[in-house]
Amino acid sequence: KATEAEAIAIFSKIWKEHFPYSEIGETELKFLISENFSEAIEDKIIAATKEIMSNPIVANEDKARLASWDTIIVRSLSENLSEEGDNIENVLEEEWDQSKKADIKTVDEIREEVKKGGYLPESLEIDKREDRIAALVAASIIKPNFSYDESATLKKRRDILENIKVEINIKRGETIVRGGSLYTERDKTIIERIREQKEKQSLPLEMMGSFLIICTIYLVVYFFGKRHVRRFAPNKTDVVFMGVLMLVMLLLLRFGIYIIRIVSEHATSNIPNSVLIYAIPLAAGTMLVRFIVNAESASLFAVVLAAFTGIVMERNIYFPSFTLASSFAAAVAVSRADRRGAVVQAGVVIGAINIVVLLSIHFVNVSSVDEPSGIINMIWYVVSAILNGVGCFMFVLIAAPIAESVFGYTTDIKLLELANMNNPLLRELLIRAPGTFNHSHLVGLLAEAATEAIGANALLARVGALYHDIGKTTKPEYFIENLIDGQNPHESLSPYMSALIVASHVKEGIELARENKLPEVIVSMIPEHHGTKQIGFFYKKARESSDPALQKIDEKDFRYPGPKPRTREAGVLMLADSAEAAIRSLSDKNPTRIRQVVENVINKTFAEGELxxxxxxxxxLSDIADAFVKVFTGIYHQRVSYPSEGDKIENVPDLNGVGKKDENGNSESHSG
Known part of the structure; x- marks a missing residue:
């Protein structure tokens, strides 16, 4: 019911709120009111909007940024309606060059052109009143359909700059830097490019030369060790293991150099590459060889590793020296590691020694132009040394079980697990053959003491002794140490059958050991602790009970199948087993008699060629005899006979073990 003037005022206000960018006159408003905003005008508005939005339109503030680059990245923005009615944005990145940038218009520029009749469909004529109204409405509701992507544009620009190659032509014989002149960045770049080209051209020769150097060093050190290092006797497994480990160490060095370069490029602080390179735990290789094989192999491995690092680190003359010192420190530190905690302690020792070595290198190299000075650089040396030690023990803890599984090695940690008396084989030996169990335990004490005296692996000898007679659990009653009621089953058997039963415990022990997955180094000790020795008691019995004219006795039927001991630990085990049996049979176990019997056993075994x-x-052999005598004397020492009640006590030792004086004034000592 409003008047025409009031209606025009109301619609004018609504127009300014919804279409602030387009002005409409009173005549156009009267026309729209009279037409009741017909569908025909709505269709023309939609057509005009689609035509205008088909052109690239950007926000007003993006215009200046577009002009600053020759090539830009833009994002195409379009709004669609999802099923729920929410707006979703489809994003498509495009790359525009100068030619396409010329077609870009801002929202304000488009609106000005529309008012003049531009960017409209051919069906619309700006002079017609309803077409002009449709154009004005369309101009007000348009918005940018492209957005300038600054991050993508900057990335594109960086990629282009990085791929730009500047060619500098240098003639043969041309002077690059004259003596006394300033060394510029351009000169440095030229020299580096010349070096890169020469490396590419000489790559086949360099690879062949490196291969020949590596082979020569490896073979020279190997044959030197075989000839001059007494206990360097690697088998095929050892050679393969050390070769694979050497390759792993060189790959670790290459990988470490690559990681350090990446860390330095992305680090916020200035981290010196020349210092961080010492954090690569190459000594872990030597540490692992010492932990698994032996000290001699570890020493030669350290020398070869240091030589190889000198080839890889051609510009760092101190790195091979550091690798050698760190490797020998690792070999010493892990020599007594019989538990995982000891490996960690060895890593701490390596870190401490590395600190001393690296600070020494810093002090020697402090006058160099390339060596950063100051307390910060010294701190980085200390950090690198500690990281090296940590890396060493972590590598060994991870790699040792893998080496045990792949190459069949047995570490001291594994041996300690086997020495646990809760092991099923040892428990069965204790229950079924208690005499053999006690014998094995005593033989283990003897073998451990003797191997310590000669510098062999005492733990291996003790564990081997615990399992050397496990084959006796199948027929325990046929072995004298297990006889309880005094009845000897061999009395009803022929010497041949008795010898066969006694010798069979070796074969049965091997089968039991392999069924229970004992390490091969322990399995080998089962036949080797007897070697090819004669089963003397039954051989003598066979000779005494047979007529030489009717039956010829073959000595081979009364010998163990062998093989002879092939390691020092197995040899000590053979001597300990024989000595324990001989001493146990003595009625008078005084120190003099014990030494005499021990020496006889060792001399006889040596004379028979079993060692x-x-x-x-x-x-x-002399040290082994002394160790055996010491253990036996401690076990079978003489004691004072304690008197019964009412007996007269004539000589009682005092607390210091000194009795009464004799007639010459000398004290009479008593063993307790």
């Missing part, structure tokens, strides 16, 4: 394959020297 010819185990590298025990005469000095070793």
């Amino acid at each position: 010819s394959n185990c590298e025990l020297t005469l000095k070793d």
